[in-house]
Amino acid sequence: MAKLSFAQKFKNLFSSNKIDEEFFDDLTDALVEGDMGAKMAYEITGELEKICREKKISDEAAIKEELKNLLSSYAKKTEFSPEKGKVNIYMMLGVNGVGKTTTAAKVAKLYKEKGENVLLAASDTFRAAAEEQLEMHGERLGIRVISHQHGSDPSAVVFDAADSARAQGGALIIADTAGRLHNKENLVRELQKIDRIAAQKADSACYKKILVIDGTTGQNALRQAEVFSESVGVDAIVVTKYDSTARGGCVFSIGKELGIPVLFVCTGEKYENIEPFNPEKYIDEFIGK
Structure with missing residues (x-):
């Protein structure tokens, strides 16, 4: 059976409609299975839980947006342009x-x-x-x-x-x-x-x-x-x-x-x-x- 992607697991987490401690524990597990290191997964979910509590966020779209913001700090792009004549x-x-x-x-x-x-x-x-x-x-x-x-x-x-x-x-x-x-x-x-x-x-x-x-x-x-x-x-x-x-x-x-x-x-x-x-x-x- 094909493994579920992190995106699919993340979506499934919202089916219980409860954004509680268990939700964030399951999210940590999903991130680890999505090939993120355990240490980083714990840090990201800890930060996300704190943000959700402070901003009183509980809907899927808003939680996704906050997770996206957290991850964007670590996904940096670069471009290389060769120098002509060199x-x-x-x-x-x-x-x-x-x-x-x-x-x-x-x-x-x-x-x-x-x-x-x-x-x-x-x-x-x-x-x-x-x-x-x-x-x-x-x-x-x-x-x-x-x-x-x-x-x-x-x-x-x-x-x-x-x-x-x-x-x-x-x-x-x-x-x-x-x-x-x-x-x-x-x-x-x-x-x-x-x-x-x-x-x-x-x-x-x-x-x-x-x-x-x-x-x-x-x-x-x-x-x-x-x-x-x-x-x-x-x-x-x-x-x-x-x-x-x-x-x-x-x-x-x-x-x-x-x-x-x-x-x-x-x-x-x-x-x-x-x-x-x-x-x-x-x-x-x-x-x-």
């Missing part, structure tokens, strides 16, 4: 299985359609399939892919891509990276090396680190964000597989705990299934309009 590097981070390589291709297509000169860098040299996948995407999209042989130094790929971009009078490099968290120490060292090279080779303020998270993985997404933030820093997140989840509370947890804004949301497998993050729309879908 070397811009956007490094895609994330664990294996989140759809990072496909997301790199989607982001590349999006910026190409905006008139940017885009290059893809296959910096996941550990997984042969990642390079092949990126080459395939590049061919389909008419975007050049910079790659080295399997097992070579991933930071050298970024180095060469940056030189190529400089020779072309500037470009946006979308760099795919490895994500094997089970070998965390090696991965962290590898990413830190790529990070140093990218920071040196990109023009000032033209280097961004984008973490790709799977919208269906719940609190794992927060833990992944913590690991990558500590290792190399994260400027924004992209939520993938948002079409197959009825939850999505991890965005609020990441916003609250780490202050990381959202750049894009991916709603399917196709290249065009990516859109700029719209906090209002996201919250409306989460809590139910």
Whole structure:
């Protein structure tokens, strides 16, 4: 049986017509099941209960509006605009299985359609399939892919891509990276090396680190964000597989705990299934309009 979304559970809570302590306890449970961390869920419902008591609110529409206001503090959007004539590097981070390589291709297509000169860098040299996948995407999209042989130094790929971009009078490099968290120490060292090279080779303020998270993985997404933030820093997140989840509370947890804004949301497998993050729309879908 399909799991109910938070929006459906939230709506069901109003069927008893009693806005009492039990209502807020059930709301906390629903938020936790909606992939919001327990600590944050307790804080949000505690705050909401206080507001409802002070304002003497008991109808569904008003309670929803107050919850929406509370959540909007933690769902921040951001936009990145590459600088023309400069070397811009956007490094895609994330664990294996989140759809990072496909997301790199989607982001590349999006910026190409905006008139940017885009290059893809296959910096996941550990997984042969990642390079092949990126080459395939590049061919389909008419975007050049910079790659080295399997097992070579991933930071050298970024180095060469940056030189190529400089020779072309500037470009946006979308760099795919490895994500094997089970070998965390090696991965962290590898990413830190790529990070140093990218920071040196990109023009000032033209280097961004984008973490790709799977919208269906719940609190794992927060833990992944913590690991990558500590290792190399994260400027924004992209939520993938948002079409197959009825939850999505991890965005609020990441916003609250780490202050990381959202750049894009991916709603399917196709290249065009990516859109700029719209906090209002996201919250409306989460809590139910």
